[in-house]
Amino acid sequence: MLGGMNRIKLHQTSPEFSALAFGTWRLLDDPLTATPGALLELLKVCLDCGITTIDTAEIYGGYRVEELVGAALALDPGVKARMEIITKAGIYVPNAFHPDRKFAHYHASAARLVKSAEKSLRLLGVEALDCFLVHRPDWIASIDETAAGLNQLVQEGKIRSAGVSNYTASQFAALSSRMDQPLVTNQVEFNPFHMEPIMDGVFDQCQEKRVRPMAWSPMAGGRIFDTEDAAAGRLRVACAEMSARYGGASIDQLVLAWIMAHPSHPVPVLGTAKAARVRAAAGAPQWVLSQEDWYGLWEAARGHRIP
Template sequence: MKQLNIGNTNWQTSAVALGIMRMEALSTEDAVKALETSVDSGINYIDSADIYGMGHSEEVFGKALKESSISRDKLYIQSKGGIIVDPNRSHGSFVFGKRYDFSKQHLIDTVDGILKRMQVDYLDSFLLHRPDPLMEPEEVAEAFDELQASGKVRHFGVSNFNPQQFMLVQEAVDQRLLINQLQFSIMHTGMIDFGMHTNMQDARSVNHDGGLLEFSRRYGVTVQTWSPFQYGMFAGTFINNDKFPELNKKLQELADKYGVSKNGIATAWILRHPANMQVVIGTMNPEHIADSAKGADVKLTKQEWYDVYFAAGNDLP
């Protein structure tokens, strides 16, 4: 599988990562199958969050890793924290927060909980999950220092942060923030739309995120793309969805050309962008995991990339 360097470091990993949000619904046996299929497909990066399945996803992962043929040191394991769960609104894979909390003690306790549930001694990376407007960067810095000094976390990053929020943390911590995990897919292209519609008055000209993609490229930050096959906010997948006939026709055409699935082409479309992105797939279906992973080795032409963009309902000004 195609490899990439995280954050312009020498930390080299697979271009596709496995997100385990939905692992809470699996038996240990099925979770083992998902993990082993991922590794057999070239995926060596695992993404989690302490709130996934209200912690149960990490528990299932920990048991599955122990029962699998996979050695811990062959994986890059990442988790996220900073969201306090609202149990009254949360169910299964859909977990909602009642507040965000980046206090020093909460971040340290969060990592301890993650390590216990996943049955590992350290995380390769830990991300601040969603920006807390009440965060005190000095407390984040103290937490990061303690977590790194104790050997519990090797690298750090953020998720869903705009450039100013990113820099507010970066200027306070000694560690380099290597990652920003953001929603991006063929059907969620705001990060690139506005750049092509500069100084225009249509909906796509609106800069919703402060130039995140350009910022990430300039500062060598790896964008990890979540929901790569989804449209809306967990509204569903666009793959084989009758709502998107033109897009699926184009995806199938390219899938036939390159000998992969539509999921593989959707993966290849993201990876064709020169921004050093990593695709985080969330499926637990072994067949879909393998199909999606194959897309990492497909390099679309520039015209094919644009053709998929057009098939999704976009245009050029």
């Protein structure tokens, strides 16, 4: 069955984004994308495919990826004007730039979130962030503190929407109770080898609140293509068997279609830095898996039938 790559809102109050987002975590791993010029070319490929949303974070690349993204966007104002940016804050680790930090820690106080968002605005070279996420729950920040920071950033026009990442359903509900506007997403790990969000209440809550989750590591960090991994092998065989029913769709397309088939409508955050793989991924939303095939990939990933 044919679907399509739509413009979406994470929540009715959020700006528009693309149904797939381009992730930037691993950009500095690959010398091909580690320069502003090379990254700009990759962003143009994303735009050609209808992928307009960049997912980044303060901590990526040892705090250097936001600067790279900002430098790439600065090279072409036309590209910059067509893209939305989602970034995250709240994880702080000691490294060469921050020798003053002794321990890795989460910090989601109001003041810390505001300081990080303002730094992201400077590095990315934008006036407002389309969405700003608390990267991980800070277990010792009160919900009043965290909400105060997000509310202030929205009020000041520095962020257009606020959300969270890696929150449990109860953490999401608790923070929501102190927000002046709804949290628009919970970005969590979701792929055939990490199905927790469909079991632990996170995706049920997203449906209840009409919030689209975002799915990070859609290819399980590359595990899906690991030829030494038995479960990955089963999944690839199942995809190969299904492919003919979906116009010859590739493994990555079928796995993305599997993710997007969940009724909470997750937005996969792509991890590849290869133009050809971005183009292939962009074809995934056209495929709507049948009920039986969705469970077929579940079975292949788990190695047993449904209970």
